[in-house]
Amino acid sequence: MRRVSNWTRWTACGLMLISLCLGCKSLKGLAKYDNPVLKPPPRRITLDDSEVEQRIAMAAEEETQIQQTSAGGVDDTEVFNATVVARVNGAPVFAGEVLQHYGEYLRKARDKLNAEEYLQLREAIIQRDLRAHIERRLLVEKMRADLKPEQLKQLDSHVDAMFEKTLMVKLKNELGVNTRTELELALNERDTTLAAVRDSFATERLAQEYLFGNLERPDPPTRPELVAYYQAHLDDYKVSARVKWEQIQVTAGKTLSKSGAEQKIRAAQQELANGVAFAEVARKYSDGPTARSGGEWDWTRAGSLADSDLEQQLFQLAPGQLSEVYFGRGAFHIFRVIDRESEGRREFAEVQDEIQKLITDQREKDLPKNFVEKLYKEAIIESDYEYLEPDRNS
Numbered sequence: 001m002r003r004v005s006n007w008t009r010w011t012a013c014g015l016m017l018i019s020l021c022l023g024c025k026s027l028k029g030l031a032k033y034d035n036p037v038l039k040p041p042p043r044r045i046t047l048d049d050s051e052v053e054q055r056i057a058m059a060a061e062e063e064t065q066i067q068q069t070s071a072g073g074v075d076d077t078e079v080f081n082a083t084v085v086a087r088v089n090g091a092p093v094f095a096g097e098v099l100q101h102y103g104e105y106l107r108k109a110r111d112k113l114n115a116e117e118y119l120q121l122r123e124a125i126i127q128r129d130l131r132a133h134i135e136r137r138l139l140v141e142k143m144r145a146d147l148k149p150e151q152l153k154q155l156d157s158h159v160d161a162m163f164e165k166t167l168m169v170k171l172k173n174e175l176g177v178n179t180r181t182e183l184e185l186a187l188n189e190r191d192t193t194l195a196a197v198r199d200s201f202a203t204e205r206l207a208q209e210y211l212f213g214n215l216e217r218p219d220p221p222t223r224p225e226l227v228a229y230y231q232a233h234l235d236d237y238k239v240s241a242r243v244k245w246e247q248i249q250v251t252a253g254k255t256l257s258k259s260g261a262e263q264k265i266r267a268a269q270q271e272l273a274n275g276v277a278f279a280e281v282a283r284k285y286s287d288g289p290t291a292r293s294g295g296e297w298d299w300t301r302a303g304s305l306a307d308s309d310l311e312q313q314l315f316q317l318a319p320g321q322l323s324e325v326y327f328g329r330g331a332f333h334i335f336r337v338i339d340r341e342s343e344g345r346r347e348f349a350e351v352q353d354e355i356q357k358l359i360t361d362q363r364e365k366d367l368p369k370n371f372v373e374k375l376y377k378e379a380i381i382e383s384d385y386e387y388l389e390p391d392r393n394s
Contacts, residue, residue, distance in 0.1 A: 028179035070175045085126055086383035088137040093383075096196060097203070098129050103191030130385050136207040138375050159202045168194075169200050187355060221359045229355050230348050234272045237346040240304045244338040246278055246295040249288030251331040265332035267324055272322060288331075296338070315340065 037302070083095040099106065102125055110118050146153060172178065175186040184194045221229075248268050250259035268285040272278065279294025285293050305311040307328050317323055319337045325331045 021062060021317075032036055035207075081213070085385060086132060086137075086381060087132055088134055088381055088385075089141055091137055091141045093130070093133050093137050097200065098126050098133050098198045100192045100200060107191050112296050121198065127385050128382065134381060136203045137371050138379055138381075139207035142201055142375060143206055149321070158201075159205050160198075161203065163198050163201050163319045167197070171197070187378060196366075211371060213369055214341070215371060217367075218360070218363045221356055225350065226352050226355050229300060229359060230351065235347065237351055239346060241341060241343045242299045243302075243340045244299050245297050245314055245335055246282065246338060247288055247290065247297060247333060248278075248282045248286040248295055248336040249291070249331050249333050250285060251287050255355055261332050262325075262327075269325060269334055271333070310335070 006316070084092040085098065086093040099122065106122065107116075109121060113121065147155065159178045168180075168183065171187075172183055175183065177183050177186050179200065180194070185193055187197065248265070250265045250268070252258040256264065264285055268281050271281050271284075279296070281289075282291055283296030288295065290297055300311075300314070302311070302315060303316075308335065309328055310326060313323060314335065314337060317335075317337045317350045319340055321336065323333070323335045326335075
């Protein structure tokens, strides 16, 4: 087993930071992940983008018939700042960690929904996103447990510097502010704080750092494994018959009548019989798609031509043999087969590198999920919410 290279770790973390920097843009729909291993935290959404907005719109339409009571009196302060929605090995996951990405959205929803509907919406968001936040907390607590105090201090300083240089700059530009105080006030208007945004950034950053720093690449697949995969997927390596050919085409009905087109193709046929090079004759007489390149077509697979009669002749004509004049699909044709290959299958030697990459990619794709699942099985997780939990007996 080999540890993931530093380049891979930092590339992955760089991609994560990009996703974080996009965190203030709207998310189209509130998608649910069946296997949410370190999915990016939900981006702030607008009322125009959410599935839940359909409920809000329906409530607004019914307002003329049923008097709604606004949820404006619902106080989110305690929920955001103090309510624990899960504990991971004793470390709390606060509701605010889950909901702070939806601050502005919830503020607008509070004005549209009555108190009961609003509370249901808030609980649904926690229910849906909790698993991802438990995963991050699990990784961060594991990382902190493995580091010495001085290492933790250095790590926190590094995260603070990254936050200042990336996400804070992005937020200032998006919110049209210049100073830290102005940014704090702008975030407050969206029912979140700079500290909450920084904590979310840090949790995501540290979780990714720990995850990709501890993944171990599997050993390359052995030759017997490659051969076994090839034998099990023979149909994937089938190749249909193909032909390389050249063509002279004279179209009837545009600038030439059918008889005029036939006269022209017969003249081309005569020049070919006199030994003039096919490419030269094609450039002189043909109006086909490849006339300028001397009438030559690249490899053409069986079943790819619109003119099935012409294709049938191509796969019957001996290589090097000129066809007779053929009329089809409004044009006269003369063609010659340059080379032809029968239906077959790509050899193992030709595809073994592709197979190795396929197997390796699949194994590495499962590494983060398997790593987090292992930590889950070893952890003590407490929550009144339902979330996707691994089978601890597997």
